[in-house]
Amino acid sequence: MQVTDFRCLPIAELEFDPRFTLISGPNASGKTTLLEAVYILGRGRSFRTRRLEHLIRRGADRFVVFGEVDSPGRRMTMGVEGSVAGTRAKIDGAFATSLAELTLVLPVQIIDPEVHKLVEEGPSRRRRYLDWGVFHVEPDFVAQWQRYHQVLKQRNAALKARQPRALVAIWDEELVSVGESLTAARSRYVANLADEVRRLSMTLLGQELEIQYRCGWARGLSLAQALKQSWVTDSERGLTHVGPQRAELTLLMGGAPVKDRISRGQQKLLAAALLIAQIRLFPPDFPVRPSLLLDDPAAELDNDSLASLINEVSGRAVQLIVTTLQQDFSVFGSPGRRFGVLAGGVRPL
Ligand SMILES: Nc1ncnc2c1ncn2[C@@H]1O[C@H](COP(=O)(O)OP(=O)(O)OP(=O)(O)O)[C@@H](O)[C@H]1O
Ligand SMILES: [Mg+2]
Incomplete structure (x- = not known):
């Protein structure tokens, strides 16, 4: 370097x-x-x-x-x-x-004095964390991820410009198909990650951390249905409110969210457990x-x-x-x- x-x-x-x-x-x-x-x-x-x-x-x-x-x-x-x-x-x-x-x-992955932010702060850090893992397990995911964010940007620009519904909806078909496939890739990854995280948190903390993926729209709906339902809010606020950009990786211990219930040191250890779990899942090939x-x-x-x-x-x-x-x-x-x-x-x- x-x-x-x-x-x-x-x-x-x-x-x-x-x-x-x-x-x-x-x-x-x-x-x-x-x-x-x-x-x-x-x-x-x-x-x-x-x-x-x-x-x-x-x-x-x-x-x-x-x-x-x-x-x-x-x-x-x-x-x-x-x-x-x-x-x-x-x-x-x-x-x-x-x-x-x-x-x-x-x-590249880092464990530094700020590592607890992965546990403590809002969902965007955890989405980035998750995506880093998926990028390497499913390299096609990178192009899909880029495309999704391009389409989302266009749709949001149309919403912001107060364009009629038909013009905003031009973007919906691709947003839905790429968004659903991103979601499927992230879910597959979390399914594998969860076991590793549970084991590592037990080793590092003596307690099991459970992770769950929330896809960014109401459970039981397809992304297409969720977009339809969200139209009024989206058009009023000029922003797309559902989709993988709103996803969350929730962290639970004993069935309850960990965030406010553990010490700073425990937050660091949990964050380290999450990061090392990714290193351990890194594809050997x-x-x-x-x-x-x-x-x-x-x-x-x-x-x-x-x-x-x-x-x-x-x-x-x-x-x-x-x-x-x-x-x-x-x-x-x-x-x-x-x-x-x-x-x-x-x-x-
Ligand atoms: N843009 C900049 N231009 C010049 N110096 C900078 C700039 N940004 C930070 N520094 C200086 O770089 C120095 C080294 O910072 P760094 O955080 O890398 O130190 P460190 O060796 O990790 O220290 P520590 O052991 O305290 O963690 C600091 O004194 C800081 O003021
Ligand atoms: Mg330093």
């Missing part, structure tokens, strides 16, 4: 170990920033901010992150550039039409193995929890990139490569 003018890093170049890389350095040296750079390559967005200008090094006018992804029989390049004009991504030299395509080249970024895990989890987590990911086909304050951090075994970060400078140790 080559990083230019990204937050505190004027320039940095790193080659990660295929299995385990350890990045150490004092507070504010740029450790999380390096993980953020890897993440943006695989996601086209940051996990810390939605404001692009925060990512550009103060005084510079754009950042560039360039990556080379090697796996047996495949070498791909990718780059993400951010400036006042927005974000642009390239894969093998050609512009990516959607940021979702990046995830097929570099599947996918051309590249996923990267799991762990931002200062020793500060987030107690020793027992850390030990269980390590146990669940070690031996998996996953590329671990871990940050830590102490150079001698060794709970994951010995890293294949180590880097030290000091005031925005990165060097191999």
Whole structure:
């Protein structure tokens, strides 16, 4: 990975170990920033901010992150550039039409101090979480997902422009067919995920977490019927109120929603259980193995929890990139490569 003018890093170049890389350095040296750079390559967005200008090094006018992804029989390049004009991504030299395509080249997942938001916040994070998993199990899903959001955008624009029903309805047939097939793909995935999540939450927390997929419209209706019923609301508010964009992954313990009933530490562990479940379900025949970024895990989890987590990911086909304050951090075994970060400078140790 080559990083230019990204937050505190004027320039940095790193080659990660295929299995385990350890990045150490004092507070504010740029450790999380390096993980953020890897993440943006695989996601086209940051996990810390939605404001692009925060990512550009103060005084510079754009950042560039360039990556080379090697796996047996495949070498791909990718780059993400951010400036006042927005974000642009390239894969093998050609512009990516959607940021979702990046995830097929570099599947990346992070467990960081904000991980509890996956459990605590609204449904959009959990939808993104779910879709990341489905993208790799069913690669056709990426194109369908893109198409669905294009059609939805057109339909919403027509609603907003107060166009007559017949003109809005032009979009309905495709919205319904793609929307139903997205829903089916997500449901298939959740069915497999649920067992893994139940087992992992038991291991990490001693309690079972149950996940359920709610499709984004009233149970018992088809999407076509739900759209019909929603017409008055949709036309009044200028927005489509039913469909997979409104789906929710509900998290239950003992039959009740978890959100307000568990501690922050438990939220972190549950979120980690959800993420590791996805890593475990990652298709073994996918051309590249996923990267799991762990931002200062020793500060987030107690020793027992850390030990269980390590146990669940070690031996998996996953590329671990871990940050830590102490150079001698060794709970994951010995890293294949180590880097030290000091005031925005990165060097191999
Ligand atoms: N756009 C920017 N331009 C320049 N510097 C920035 C920018 N955004 C953030 N920084 C600085 O980057 C530094 C490193 O931040 P980072 O979060 O990567 O540190 P860290 O090593 O993870 O620290 P910690 O151990 O406290 O988590 C911070 O001092 C921050 O002020
Ligand atoms: Mg940090």
